[in-house]
Structure formats: C-alpha cells, structure tokens
Amino acid sequence: MSIRPLAARAANPVVPGFHPDPSVCRVGEDYYLACSSFEYFPGIPIFHSRDLVNWTQIANALDRPGQFRLPPGTSPSGGLYAPTLRHHDGRFWLAVANVAPGGGNLLYTATDPAGPWSDPVRLTGVTGIDPDLAWDEDGACWCTFAGNAQVRIDPRTGETLGTPYPVWSGTPGAAAPEGPHLYRIGGYWYLLMAEGGTERGHSVSIARGPSPAGPFEPCPDNPILTHRSTTRPVQNTGHADLVQAVDGSWWMVLLGVRPQGGTPGWHILGRETFLAPVSWENGWPVVAEVGLDLPDMPWPLVPVPADTGRDDFEPGDLHPRWISLRDRPAELVTTKERDGWLTLRARGGSLDEPDAVFVGRRQQDLAFLVRALVDPAAGSGGLAVRLDERHYYCVEATAEGRVQVIARIGSLRTVVAETTVACGPVVLTVRTDEAPRPHDSRTGPDSLVFGVETADGSATEVASLDGRYLSTEVAGGFTGRVVGVYAASGTVHVDWFDYTPLP
Numbered sequence: 001m002s003i004r005p006l007a008a009r010a011a012n013p014v015v016p017g018f019h020p021d022p023s024v025c026r027v028g029e030d031y032y033l034a035c036s037s038f039e040y041f042p043g044i045p046i047f048h049s050r051d052l053v054n055w056t057q058i059a060n061a062l063d064r065p066g067q068f069r070l071p072p073g074t075s076p077s078g079g080l081y082a083p084t085l086r087h088h089d090g091r092f093w094l095a096v097a098n099v100a101p102g103g104g105n106l107l108y109t110a111t112d113p114a115g116p117w118s119d120p121v122r123l124t125g126v127t128g129i130d131p132d133l134a135w136d137e138d139g140a141c142w143c144t145f146a147g148n149a150q151v152r153i154d155p156r157t158g159e160t161l162g163t164p165y166p167v168w169s170g171t172p173g174a175a176a177p178e179g180p181h182l183y184r185i186g187g188y189w190y191l192l193m194a195e196g197g198t199e200r201g202h203s204v205s206i207a208r209g210p211s212p213a214g215p216f217e218p219c220p221d222n223p224i225l226t227h228r229s230t231t232r233p234v235q236n237t238g239h240a241d242l243v244q245a246v247d248g249s250w251w252m253v254l255l256g257v258r259p260q261g262g263t264p265g266w267h268i269l270g271r272e273t274f275l276a277p278v279s280w281e282n283g284w285p286v287v288a289e290v291g292l293d294l295p296d297m298p299w300p301l302v303p304v305p306a307d308t309g310r311d312d313f314e315p316g317d318l319h320p321r322w323i324s325l326r327d328r329p330a331e332l333v334t335t336k337e338r339d340g341w342l343t344l345r346a347r348g349g350s351l352d353e354p355d356a357v358f359v360g361r362r363q364q365d366l367a368f369l370v371r372a373l374v375d376p377a378a379g380s381g382g383l384a385v386r387l388d389e390r391h392y393y394c395v396e397a398t399a400e401g402r403v404q405v406i407a408r409i410g411s412l413r414t415v416v417a418e419t420t421v422a423c424g425p426v427v428l429t430v431r432t433d434e435a436p437r438p439h440d441s442r443t444g445p446d447s448l449v450f451g452v453e454t455a456d457g458s459a460t461e462v463a464s465l466d467g468r469y470l471s472t473e474v475a476g477g478f479t480g481r482v483v484g485v486y487a488a489s490g491t492v493h494v495d496w497f498d499y500t501p502l503p
Contacts, residue, residue, distance in 0.1 A: 020272040024086045024241050032047065043098060049304075052478075074101065081096065084132045086134075112330070126153070134212060136212055147166075176198075178194050190242075198255070204224055250277075266468045267445075267471060269366070286317050309499040312340060323482065343492075344486065351394060358490075361484060365501035372427070372495075374426060387480070388479070406421075449461055
C-alpha cells in the first residue's frame with residue numbers, strides 16, 4: 001500500500017511530519033530543500049522536487065560520524081539547528097549550527113545535493129545560531145545569524161573577515177529574532193527573519209536596504225505572515241525562506257504545525273514544512289494565508305516515485321528516512337548479519353538512556369498503522385513511538401515470550417499492560433485509535449493503540465494510551481514523533497517494518 005498518493009492537487013504540508021526550519025534553493029528546473037534534524041543521526045535531510053509540491057528525500061547531508069558529533073550529553077532538541085541551503089559558483093553550500101557540546105557553526109559543500117557532502121569548515125567567528133549565506137556581485141560572502149548580526153566570511157576557510165555587527169533588530173518588543181535569510185531582489189537587498197518564538201506567536205518579518213549590510217528599512221506591513229490569535233488549522237507559522245520559481249513567480253517555504261484535540265491544542269507531528277504563494281506590492285512581498293490546500297499551481301505537478309511505506313531491510317545502507325539517536329555505530333545497527341533482517345544490539349538498558357539503540361522514521365500522518373516483525377531471540381526490544389527519552393510509549397517483547405507496553409511521561413515510567421505469546425518472532429503493532437471520541441475542551445489529539453499479532457494472524461490489543469503526552473505542548477522541545485524499533489537488552493532482529501497511513 002502506498003504511504004502517500006501522488007498529489008494530483010497541491011496540498012499542505014508539502015513535507016509532512018517533523019521537518020522544521022526549511023531552507024530552499026533552485027538550480028535550473030530543480031528545487032532542493034533542507035530541514036533541521038536536532039539530536040538525530042544522520043543529520044539534515046535533503047529533498048528534491050520539480051514542482052515545489054511533491055518532494056523526495058534524496059539524502060541526509062551529514063551521514064558520516066566525522067562530519068559532526070552528537071555526544072550522549074546532547075540534550076533532546078539539541079544538535080543540528082536551522083540549516084541554510086544555497087547554490088553558488090557551481091556548488092551547493094550548507095551552513096548549520098550544531099548546539100551540542102563541542103559543536104559550533106559549520107559549513108559543508110557538495111557538487112551533488114545527494115552527496116557526498118564535505119567534511120565541515122568551522123565558522124569560528126560566527127557566534128549565533130541559524131547561519132545564513134549570501135553572495136554579492138563582487139563574490140563576497142555574507143553570513144547573517146540569529147539576533148540579526150552579520151559578518152563577511154571566507155567560505156572556503158571559514159575565516160571571519162571583520163567583526164560581527166548588528167544589522168536590523170526586528171520589530172520592537174518582538175521576541176527571538178532568528179532564522180535570517182538575505183537576498184538580492186531587484187534593486188534592494190532584503191532581510192527576511194522569524195520573530196515571536198516558534199510557538200503560537202511565531203511570525204515572519206522583512207526589511208530592505210541598499211547593500212547587504214543595510215541600512216535596513218522594515219516593511220510597513222510587518223509581520224508579513226503570522227497566524228497568531230487565529231483559529232486557522234495551521235499555527236506557529238514562521239522560519240521561512242523565499243524562492244523564485246522557473247516561471248518567475250515567488251514562493252515561500254515555512255514551518256507550521258497542525259494542532260489537534262481540545263484546548264490548548266496538541267501538535268504531535270512536530271513542525272512541518274508548508275508552502276505559500278507570494279506576490280509583490282510596492283516592492284514588498286505579500287504572503288497568502290497558509291492553509292491545508294494550496295491554490296491551483298501555475299504548472300503541472302510532477303509525480304515522484306511512490307513510497308510503499310515498507311522496509312524489508314535488504315543488505316546495504318538504510319533508506320535515508322531512517323534516523324537514530326545521536327549516532328549509529330555499525331557494530332550496533334546492521335543489515336549484514338542476518339540476510340533480510342535489521343539487527344540491533346543494545347547499549348544502555350532502555351529508551352530512557354540518551355544512547356539507546358533506536359532506528360525510526362518520522363510519523364508523517366495524523367492517523368497511521370505500523371507493523372513490525374521482531375525477533376527478540378537473544379534479548380528484548382520492540383516498537384516505540386518517541387518524542388524524547390522522557391516521553392515515549394513502546395511495546396516490548398522478550399526472548400521468553402513476554403510482551404509489555406511501557407509508558408514514559410516525564411519522571412513517571414510504568415508497565416501499563418502485558419501479555420504472553422509463543423517464544424520467537426512476533427508482529428508488534430501500533431496504530432491510532434479509529435473509534436470516535438467525545439470532543440470537549442480536554443479531548444486529546446489521538447490515542448495510540450499497541451498490540452501483537454500471533455502466528456495464526458489473530459490480533460490482540462494490549463493497551464491504548466492518550467497521545468497528548470507525546471506532544472510538544474507536554475514535552476517541550478522542537479522535534480516531533482518518531483516511530484521505530486529498538487533494542488533494550490542483548491540482540492534484537494527485525495525482519496520487516498510497515499508504515500501505512502489511515503484515513
């Protein structure tokens with residue numbers, strides 16, 4: 001079953017699930033997009049599109065341990081923040097902040113966005129997060145970063161050419177000026193940025209000036225985009241990037257969330273990538289309302305290969321959608337030990353540990369079903385829905401045939417329910433509850449139902465848990481749900497993993 005039908009009409013989000021802080025560039029008729037990845041390895045997913053609507057993940061830019069480091073001390077929602085992806089002088093350039101211990105601002109290059117990407121060049125003189133790159137007519141490279149400071153750099157060496165200086169402080173009284181992007185459009189240099197924090201007050205503002213360094217005049221209609229104080233289905237809109245399409249039209253990619261349930265509204269998939277059309281009036285961009293449907297696109301949509309949602313773990317590299325916690329040592333995660341199986345060796349005692357051995361994929365649908373055939377022949381492990389190490393649910397099997405559902409919510413960890421099955425491989429399942437639930441101000445976003453299937457094909461529900469506790473509004477942070485498999489002790493093998501969206 002296809003995970004997602006090809007888009008016959010344009011709909012938002014264009015990259016669903018935990019894919020925040022999008023940055024986009026166009027090369028000829030091709031569009032490329034990068035997003036934040038935080039504490040997950042490999043880092044910085046890279047997508048390709050021919051129509052700005054249908055996107056295919058072609059790589060993770062940072063897929064080697066030597067490119068960056070996320071030690072066990074990396075906090076949840078730490079790691080890699082807010083990349084900028086650009087194409088200049090025949091090369092792709094990727095600047096990103098690693099806020100993990102020993103990190104810093106890093107710059108990578110590639111001739112092919114599918115990789116390989118270079119080892120990092122350190123931007124030691126860039127002191128804030130969210131580094132942006134822009135080149136002027138003379139070839140000088142300007143780096144603008146959160147707080148809206150700016151400095152010229154040599155992108156080949158990372159050397160700072162001067163002292164960082166403030167360029168535009170943003171809207172008076174607005175919190176967290178961040179995510180800046182600098183562009184030359186017509187006769188002006190435009191500085192786009194996010195303000196208001198990445199929660200319900202998020203917004204996008206812009207200013208323009210005669211040079212990369214300003215002085216900058218703010219748009220009289222700032223913010224040019226915000227959904228704060230509205231009941232629109234997409235909230236937290238901000239952290240945007242602009243791109244001019246092949247036909248000359250302008251578009252904005254941005255992050256947003258889809259709150260579900262009652263008050264205050266819980267978003268469970270994380271911050272997702274949305275698309276909005278942009279027009280220009282009096283030299284300023286005007287952004288259309290960001291909804292779940294886009295207007296008819298001015299060009300035909302270009303189909304992309306359908307993702308079946310199933311992985312059979314043939315020997316070789318994992319699909320780039322698979323991510324792990326902070327690293328992925330080959331001796332702990334491999335498809336080469338048992339033909340057609342993924343083998344996981346435990347490190348640490350449970351998903352409570354920051355170095356747990358976990359391989360997952362982003363939850364991209366509000367309703368879904370996941371099934372996985374797990375063999376805990378020499379250990380224990382199972383299937384988990386994870387937000388961070390203090391907020392997860394899992395169904396765990398042991399070599400002795402015991403199956404238990406575990407819930408971790410903040411400082412509380414408990415075995416919710418358990419059952420027994422025959423020893424050996426077992427199909428573990430998790431799905432959203434399809435039963436209608438009475439809706440009031442306290443109704444949660446969903447329920448997660450964990451179960452097992454036995455060899456004769458019969459299914460047993462083991463526990464149903466309130467999904468609100470695996471939401472950003474409860475747990476905090478900047479990520480979203482990731483569903484995958486893990487080893488809690490010993491060695492665990494996974495024959496296949498199947499992800500299916502539900503209506």
